[in-house]
Amino acid sequence: MNNSEHKLKSNKEPRPPKACGWMAEFENEHDLLHAAEKVRDAGYTKTDAFTPFPVHGIDHALGIKPTILPFIVLCAGLTGLCTALLMQWWMNGVDYKYIISGKPFGITPASIPVSFELTILFSAFTSVLGMLALNGLPKFSNPVFTSAKFDRATNDRFFLYVDATDKYYNRESVRELLSSVDANSLDEVMEDSTPSEMPRAILLGALLLVLAGLIPSAIVLNMRSSFSDLPRWHVFFDMDFQPKKKPQQTTTIFKDGRSMRPQVPGTISRGQLEQQDPFYLGYDPMKVTSLDTDKQIYVSAVDSTAASPSLDATVQPPAASPAGGAPNLPFLDKLPIEANEENIKLGKTKYEIYCSACHGYAGFGDGLVAKRAASLAQDTWAPPSSLHLDRVQKQPVGQIFHTISKGQGKMASYASSITPQERWSIVLYVKALQRSRNANIDDVPVEQRGSLTEPTPSQTK
């Protein structure tokens, strides 16, 4: 604010500007100090000096009291320390516990750096903001700025000021006092009479800026509180779109144009053995000629390109099941395990655990469960087959294995309870049982034939 402006503005004002006090200008800090002491000794307290740099001794010369800023900063520093400790304790020890090498949660020596930094941060900002607050800054309108001479207060001149609000203030006596000191000049400071209202244009501009600033948050709030069918708006893609091919897509990289690649010949996938090896199936899948459940499983499991030539030509409607739903499959007619004593014993054990409850110890279908069901005479009960029936006797070993594995009629699958090896052993034992029911004298070793007795009625049943 310079003088000419001030005069222009003040012409519009109806009353002349009020005087705020006297201001004396000095050449150097020594003259200022002398004058300040004089003014202080005269009893004035509403005084101030304006200097380009802090003049030492001026506080004493003017009677200025020390500032309380250090105590404010101390409080801020302690606040910063507590904030840091609480923050670390709560964030890492309570709200989201990090388990690191079994170390204790909450405050540890690792909390020191952050606590130190926040103590400094709070103190430093409080020093600056506290300094501004205690000095009443920012303050852009000040009576001292009405004088053009005052521009040198930040350059090379020293000013002493006595304010009109001082209780001993008298316009003439202060002027006399300041005239008696060795001042360059003495001026009366006038109040800043420029209009204090904000110009309407600035207010309007500020209002528009505030409103414009609210637009993004309004958009975000609207989006968060409403639903949309559109895909997410990707400001940053993160990893949502990756340059990669998914199954069933086309590609130009490979000759066949498919993004999926066939397996390398000879690859055995996990679980494939169980679906391809006769040992696990009881039949040879490579010889399957009719379309049925097992074949479908098989086809889906085996790589189509490797198996299709032999299969495509032989697709047929499912064959009628000859024996109560048993599938027409190329069952093995030779046991894949050795018929030795060990396997027979294993088969007997497992047969007696799993099969005898229904089929009976000798395989006549007279197990305890069957007897009990027969005594209850329930309509829904389908009695277990005797293993010595003609059609069962004719079954290849693979089919018996298949029956154990998949179940038949009311009989459930035992694949989850009995391992393939044990199932084959059971088959071996069943075959032995069947043979024993139809044995003739030739089956008995010659040296033991003499010990045979006449059959009892129960044995011929």
Place this chain on the structure above:
Amino acid sequence: MASISSSYNPREIDNTGDIPGRRAPLITGNQTYTSVTEMVCRVAEDPQPRLWWILFGFSSLTATTFLMLIVFLIYKGVGIWGNMSPVFWAWPIVNFVFWVGIGHAGTLISAILFLFRQNWRTSINRAAEAMTIFAVICAGIYPGIHVGRAWLAFWLLPYPSLNLWMWPQFRSPLLWDVFAVGTYASTSLVFWYMGMIPDLATYRDRSKSPLRRFIYGLLCLGWTGSSRHWLVYEKAYTLLAALAAPLVLSVHTVVSFDFAVSQLPGWHTTIFPPYFVAGAIFSGFAMVVTLLVPMRAIYKLENLITLRHLDNMNKIILATGSLVGLAYGTEFFMAWYSQNQYESFTFINRAFGPYWWAYWIMVTCNVISPQLFWFKWVRTNVVAMWVVSIFVNIGMWFERFVITVTSLSRDFLPSSWGYYNPTMYDGLMFFGSFGVFLTLFLLFCRYLPTIAISEVKGVMSASDHAEHQQAEVLAELQGKEPKHVGHAH
């Protein structure tokens, strides 16, 4: 007023000699308060010299390139850099530590030298503080863009990250770094700004154009120079200095924790905090010399930034450079003394392994070149000291390169050893960060008070009572033995 500096040849008076009890004047050329104001304000008020425009054109172009490369990096990903297994911390962290280190001189000069009542700081503290802030800005860019998804860099702050409500891990030195560098940047910024308030008022009161007066008026917050304000101001300044002094030491300590808290041989040492702080002061002072030597010549500030100031800074460079050399030696000693085979291997590998060239550049620039400052003619020759300061800057960059890359490229598992190669983008972005730094510094010279006017005047006033004594020293300096006053005793 303007004639004072032009009629004066700074080489006439040698004020570099320190006679105990009789200090040579801090500023030369019979300055008055008026002439000091004039000399400093002229820098911003006069049209800038042609060299300023050339440098500004060059640096702003470089800075723009840097910003465009950052955009490209964010678009393309950090894969454009040479960071590759096993060296994932490569140039980005090297540049970060390099710039943070440089940023230590400013606050050290303003805070620690203030507490030690080193009055010679007044001529150089403002420019050094500005340099600090610009260096910290350059440093802060690197971790921000190295995190991969730069748009989520705010997760570094205590923020419950998206959908997980997960807080940062306060045991991590990388998080301490966020707090240390963040506190340092913001505290340095307010320290710098608060120091500038009285000088911005000077700028305001000298402004001819209303716009200039309005802007500087806003910036100086209506400062009047009231003694009641000065009293609180000085207290606040002292408090800030007392707070910033431990802060400046803590920052590079925490930066060194990034390395020292890990388990890697060559990083896992207790010597790192003091070693890093010494290195930071060393590199920071070198950068101050690098900037001030041309600045005082371009803006004719030789009477304010005298040879004595430069001489003092060079002494600090010599001291810290020797400290850094001692640290290198201690590292080697500990590698042998610990009898730890990994530690021994790491240090032998540093000096004689595939990165031997980087190691010996570092030793030459950091340990040997500052030893030239034992000679007074090197300390007081602007060209010589400028060259040495450049060497120190180079050496300190290589120090961080050696620490980071040699340890990472060969750790415990020989099967995972590798050799790091930077890409074009590494080089361009490091070069570009200098553009940002220089652009900001040139703008600072153009618009803000480059020298703390009020503090220089305060020192002039304080030495007033010793005027007689100073006149005596001056007479002695000018008269009898102008060049050999240091050897007189």
